[in-house]
Amino acid sequence: MTVLVKGAGVAGLAAAFELSRRGIAVEVVDAAETIGAGASSYAGGMLAPYCEREAADEAVLTLGLSSADWWEEAVPGEVIRRGTLVLAAGRDSGELDRFAARTRGYEWVGGNAIGELEPDLAGRFERALFFSEEAHLDPRKAMAGLYAALVERGVRFHLGSADAPSETSYSAVVECTGAAAIATTPGLRGVRGEMLFLETSEISLSRPVRLLHPRHPLYIVPRDSHRFMIGATMIETDDDGPITARSVMEFLNAAYAVHPAFGEARLVETGVGIRPAFADNLPRVLDHDDGFAIAGMHRHGFLLAPAMARQLAERLCGAKHPPFSPNPSFRQGAIQ
């Protein structure tokens, strides 16, 4: 039995990894020439189930709790466990209380503790929430690591349209096509996300910093080489055109509010990705005509891909007689 995984983004790579570790022969196909060509490369890479709980269902927290462990096992050394710091400007201090009331897993920290956690932010904020158990990773490095691990296990990749295999020669197909599935999956919609990279050696951060604001909450995730990923908007459209001036202004304005040194940083990259989402913004493993699909990762690709990949593998291995009986319609899988 060989399974074909369609899509080499975070969901597809995680699915291939989870199947391959169970001894299932896997091949991966993607119409793009590179892995992570969709929204995955623009992800924040925050493994922050407690912070996400503030504006997401409890399932995001429960499914996301073991995510950092999964990534550490899959791509050793890529997971950085230094927590998340949530800040607000003095006049928006009430937003911190509101945020805290909607989740758990934090401790309140004052100005001195903020300076100990992030020396470059010393004296700039008086109050913050510190989520010590959260982690982050660099999505591009993590996907490259998964790719290398899969190749080492003998997983064959068909990248680029010239190398597309015939789907009928596989015992099951697993669709992990992200935004490309919106047109064919009932109930799936696109949510636009914009981000940018700043580069400066004038300041450094050890962990993701979220700046709360009544209208424009954003996060800054430190990367290697003095880079900072700043994101992300959530706009209800599937328009994947270039980032708008307003979004850039809001990101830069907020970054400047976190630290004025960002004013002299270089803007080295901008990006736009379309996140596929169902009406409840929760991902699903769906039954498909000739296999399964992982769909609707929304803004939780890296946080929830491990849980969805595990669900998929369990269902695929649990099926008695693959290949699967044809099923003309999608059925929604339960979130466990």
Place this chain on the structure above:
Amino acid sequence: MPQFYGTEVRSRLLLGTARYRSPAMLAEAVRRSGTDIVTVSLRRETAGGRQGGAFFDLIRELGVRVLPNTAGCHSVSEAVLTAKMAREVFATNWIKLEVIGHHDTLQPDVFGLVEAARILAGEGFEVFPYTTDDLVVAERLVAAGCKVLMPWCAPIGSAMGPQNLPALRAMRGEFPDVPLIVDAGIGRPSHAATVMELGYDAVLLNTAVAAAADPAAMAEAFAKAIEAGHMAHGAGMLEPRDMAVPSTPIIGKAVFS
């Protein structure tokens, strides 16, 4: 029940659709609130001439009347353009007109608001202007063709509740026949009940419901408070006095009142 531009509505609660955790949660809040009007912003969603994504389909599927808004517009031309886009996308002449004058407080630019209202009313739009509690501005809006007024009671999203009750009371007195909807600044059901007790026709909410821990339950709580405030206004409330009034005779004391 109140009528807005000749359309009678069943609920005195209008609900915004932004900032919910998910469209599913929004749908549940709409259902529990009993509202039959939701407002939808288009400025960012239709940037670059797009018709908006599947989110707009979800809004249409709620089965309630859509009042599109021009939230996020900072100039007359932006607001007029967004209103025209809204008419195409939602096939309605209704438009909740916002022209933001102050980026930080989102205070309306009342000069631009009057100008945009005049332009849009002239093009057949039925304008619901988001304004302050200033009576002169309100008069200009009515003269520009507005048949509904939507004063704030505090800055958008501030949850501060009514900051100037005498001004809201004066507006009600000045415009007895214009439907008045308090549009912004409501934080909790008691705030909504307070403005309804003044005789306002309806209340528009967004953040107070969307950012609640349980938006659907909060939506229902607001619906009840709004109905209670409205009913109390109609029932005739006692005016406060500066001393107690016993409801039974006091034995042994002469009462001269």
